[in-house]
């Protein structure tokens with residue numbers, strides 16, 4: 100940022116706001132400031148997502164931190180006149196007078212005796228993601244320099260282990276432990292992979308992290324490479340993520356030019372190179388072993404585990420695979436220490452969680468909150484409450500996630516509390532629904548997704564997902580078989596216990612949780628006079644049509 104300027108306008112440019120004309124607004128702001136002779140005093144800075152996702156183009160004005168939303172090109176002249184010539188807030192498009200709590204940096208809340216604020220998203224919406232000097236200006240690449248000069252790989256792994264960081268890609272596996280497994284293997288070369296496939300419907304946190312702060316992922320991968328003794332990294336990124344891809348490409352080129360990637364980084368004998376690999380839009384390729392097959396050029400089908408990627412991963416070599424958000428925690432943990440990280444979140448699951456909050460709420464968007472806060476807090480304190488009607492249910496963790504009823508609004512969102520109830524935190528999507536949504540209809544749409552995405556390799560998943568789709572469709576039309584719910588439970592349980600990979604196993608989550616909490620409503624879709632039967636291997640209604 101330019102020191103001579105007295106104010107900065109941050110334009111949140113991400114995949115959502117680009118569609119609302121953010122780039123045009125940015126150009127218009129620059130031209131208009133110049134026309135009004137204010138170019139030296141007010142700087143326009145491109146940044147990543149500022150947070151809200153249903154507010155058109157979002158602008159942040161600093162110092163002060165007011166947020167403006169839904170601003171149009173025609174209003175830019177008036178906005179500059181009001182805000183920077185007359186020095187008044189531009190009321191017409193004001194979204195918040197000061198930076199909302201969820202956008203602030205780390206601070207301590209004495210009422211709740213907890214640390215709040217952003218770790219993963221601290222630079223998103225604040226720095227220009229396309230300019231490496233801005234990342235360096237906020238302490239970027241310091242953690243990499245520190246570990247290369249002062250720490251051994253084992254020491255880094257201990258820091259990550261002590262921090263209690265768990266994977267944010269869905270399974271919640273302890274990150275330091277995973278790193279130690281890859282370190283222990285002494286077959287070279289080894290690889291580090293960032294899983295940026297993010298195919299879970301409703302989840303787009305990784306996209307916004309990569310768009311807003313691509314250098315943080317590069318730095319974290321280099322640290323991970325040093326810790327597990329790998330010299331090559333891959334970012335396996337979803338093909339549709341054009342802006343993430345562009346920004347990562349630029350960031351990698353800049354990091355190479357500045358010597359943060361390549362040979363003898365920071366004058367050490369550590370070499371690390373990074374490549375982007377573009378996925379072709381298959382959901383199952385986010386599953387780590389299917390991802391490996393895809394990366395090797397084979398059909399993206401899952402492999403049997405064990406062996407785990409830490410032992411036999413890419414090209415059968417030891418491989419570390421971590422999610423984007425998991426990695427984005429690493430530089431801060433290295434710089435601030437593992438005990439600092441434990442001030443956030445819960446004992447079992449320290450840190451923060453980035454969520455994309457969607458559905459019938461007033462302020463959908465991207466938030467980062469301490470792990471362990473409840474769904475009720477998220478809906479009413481961060482997402483502005485229910486937009487119409489009354490809360491009915493929420494699906495947590497994407498389409499493969501559990502469907503929770505009102506009585507679970509106060510359960511802490513963290514792995515242990517949820518696991519005690521048989522649920523998972525999942526990938527970070529929170530879909531909030533009011534009374535207008537029918538459970539059968541919603542489940543039907545979830546199952547349609549799985550029918551489409553099942554890779555077909557194992558028959559339990561291929562046939563089971565189709566059967567469940569048809570069952571939900573019948574219930575939705577009030578033509579369900581008399582024993583429909585029992586059959587659904589049997590099939591979902593069979594998938595959970597016997598499907599070849601976690602895709603098939605996870606199909607059970609939405610079905611079993613809906614059956615548990617919304618049985619009465621689902622029953623209304625059954626017709627007592629209609630007898631049906633379970634699918635057999637030879638024949639089941641429409642199963643092969645969908646596969």
Ligand SMILES: Cc1cc2nc3c(=O)[nH]c(=O)nc-3n(C[C@H](O)[C@H](O)[C@H](O)COP(=O)(O)O)c2cc1C
Pocket residue numbers: 265266267268269270271272274294295296297298299382383384385386387388420421422423425426600601602605
């Ligand atoms: C069907 C399916 C899709 C998945 N998609 C993703 C994904 O897009 N991104 C991701 O990080 N993990 C995804 N996972 C989880 C990965 O298999 C793996 O657990 C994760 O990348 C590990 O990283 P973490 O330990 O940092 O969470 C998926 C799992 C399944 C079963």
